[in-house]
Amino acid sequence: EAGVTQSPTHLIKTRGQQATLRCSPISGHTSVYWYQQALGLGLQFLLWYDEGEERNRGNFPPRFSGRQFPNYSSELNVNALELEDSALYLCASSFRPYNEKLFFGSGTQLSVL
Amino acid sequence: KQEVTQIPAALSVPEGENLVLNCSFTDSAIYNLQWFRQDPGKGLTSLLLIQSSQREQTSGRLNASLDKSSGRSTLYIAASQPGDSATYLCAVDSYGGATNKLIFGTGTLLAVQP
Numbered sequence: 001e002a003g004v005t006q007s008p009t010h011l012i013k014t015r016g017q018q019a020t021l022r023c024s025p026i027s028g029h030t031s032v033y034w035y036q037q038a039l040g041l042g043l044q045f046l047l048w049y050d051e052g053e054e055r056n057r058g059n060f061p062p063r064f065s066g067r068q069f070p071n072y073s074s075e076l077n078v079n080a081l082e083l084e085d086s087a088l089y090l091c092a093s094s095f096r097p098y099n100e101k102l103f104f105g106s107g108t109q110l111s112v113l
Numbered sequence: 114k115q116e117v118t119q120i121p122a123a124l125s126v127p128e129g130e131n132l133v134l135n136c137s138f139t140d141s142a143i144y145n146l147q148w149f150r151q152d153p154g155k156g157l158t159s160l161l162l163i164q165s166s167q168r169e170q171t172s173g174r175l176n177a178s179l180d181k182s183s184g185r186s187t188l189y190i191a192a193s194q195p196g197d198s199a200t201y202l203c204a205v206d207s208y209g210g211a212t213n214k215l216i217f218g219t220g221t222l223l224a225v226q227p
Binding site for chain 2: 004006043045056058092101102103104105106107109
């Protein structure tokens with residue numbers, strides 16, 4: 001069984017550009033979560049999608065947005081990139097939205113120059 | 114506001130030693146606590162999930178305990194191996210707002226020397 005897959009593995013952008021990151025959850029999982037892991041800041045919760053709806057978002061500006069598709073895959077969009085957006089972006093999925101183990105992908109390393 | 118702390122930040126032990134990693138949290142109103150490992154440049158691998166009603170969980174050489182009232186969890190690794198070298202993260206899923214908004218500690222970097 002395939003795990004959570006993320007693409008691309010690495011992404012290099014310049015300040016002001018837009019980045020799109022993609023995530024495919026484990027088959028049968030309906031909840032998808034996005035986390036940011038920046039150097040020195042640890043893992044920070046970004047967004048949670050379940051059944052196509054945004055259920056919660058962390059303390060990030062509106063230029064961080066996303067969506068979940070009918071097949072439960074998800075996209076994270078970051079507009080107007082800033083240097084401090086450079087980080088490892090991790091996607092996770094779970095079978096049910098509450099009180100479940102989270103399974104993480106290997107992440108997308110975003111570098112903003 | 115829930116805060117999660119892990120001590121020590123780094124640990125180096127010889128192969129075969131038993132070791133304990135510590136995690137503390139400030140708000141005892143949690144659904145569960147999870148332990149993960151992260152290898153360099155990689156995602157997280159779920160190790161153990163302890164429900165708030167449970168005291169411990171075991172998987173192979175790993176044993177995690179939870180004392181909700183004191184806001185503490187420990188991860189015990191028996192007979193450590195070089196392959197255990199990684200960063201270990203604990204995370205709590207708190208009441209209030211949405212669940213599954215895990216609050217992570219900053220991790221313990223473990224090095225097991227052959």
